[in-house]
Amino acid sequence: MSHKLARVFVLGSLLAVMGMFIATPSAMAYGNTDQWQVGFSGTCSSQAPSCFGMPPPAIGSTGFWGWCAFGGSNGSADVGTVGSTADCQLTTYFGPASALHISYDIKSWVIQAGSPISLGLPDFLFTSGTFRLNGPGVPAGVPAGVPIPLPTPCPAMLCDTGIPAVPGHFSFHAPGLELNIQVNKIR
Numbered sequence: 001m002s003h004k005l006a007r008v009f010v011l012g013s014l015l016a017v018m019g020m021f022i023a024t025p026s027a028m029a030y031g032n033t034d035q036w037q038v039g040f041s042g043t044c045s046s047q048a049p050s051c052f053g054m055p056p057p058a059i060g061s062t063g064f065w066g067w068c069a070f071g072g073s074n075g076s077a078d079v080g081t082v083g084s085t086a087d088c089q090l091t092t093y094f095g096p097a098s099a100l101h102i103s104y105d106i107k108s109w110v111i112q113a114g115s116p117i118s119l120g121l122p123d124f125l126f127t128s129g130t131f132r133l134n135g136p137g138v139p140a141g142v143p144a145g146v147p148i149p150l151p152t153p154c155p156a157m158l159c160d161t162g163i164p165a166v167p168g169h170f171s172f173h174a175p176g177l178e179l180n181i182q183v184n185k186i187r
Helices: 002-023
Strands: 034-045 061-071 085-093 100-112 123-134 160-164 168-174 177-185
Touching: 085 123, 160 177
Parallel strands: none
Antiparallel strands: 034 061, 034 177, 061 085, 085 100, 100 123, 123 160, 168 177
């Protein structure tokens, strides 16, 4: 009798937990004002002729990975769409003691017409906000962990994300080089 009761209890508990997951709204990990969620990574080895515009490492690999959540817009994917919030996290690694984490707290962004960075696709451009640098790769003379306002005008390498404002998976593979971007439009 106790085995039957235990099975009923386990099955009932499992169904209750599944019901909670079904009732929970999905894709709201960053709140309910975000329209886009993006994940990206790039890796480059010594076999590559060039690494994202930089020389390849002599040995080993270099690269980056990160994610962004863009929100506060009308939900359009049209060029000229503006948003009022973005949270982006980027970590780079370019050899021993060079890891660098960049944290963006963006107060405004725009979907711009395709830039060379996004290979002609519309992409996200930061227009105001701050960023922080942390890790052993922070350049000398730059304060670590302190919010730094985006400059005006902002250089492309800092404000043009290169992230396509087009839902889908984008990848590029060549000898010693790999780039992957997953763009999800959630609203």
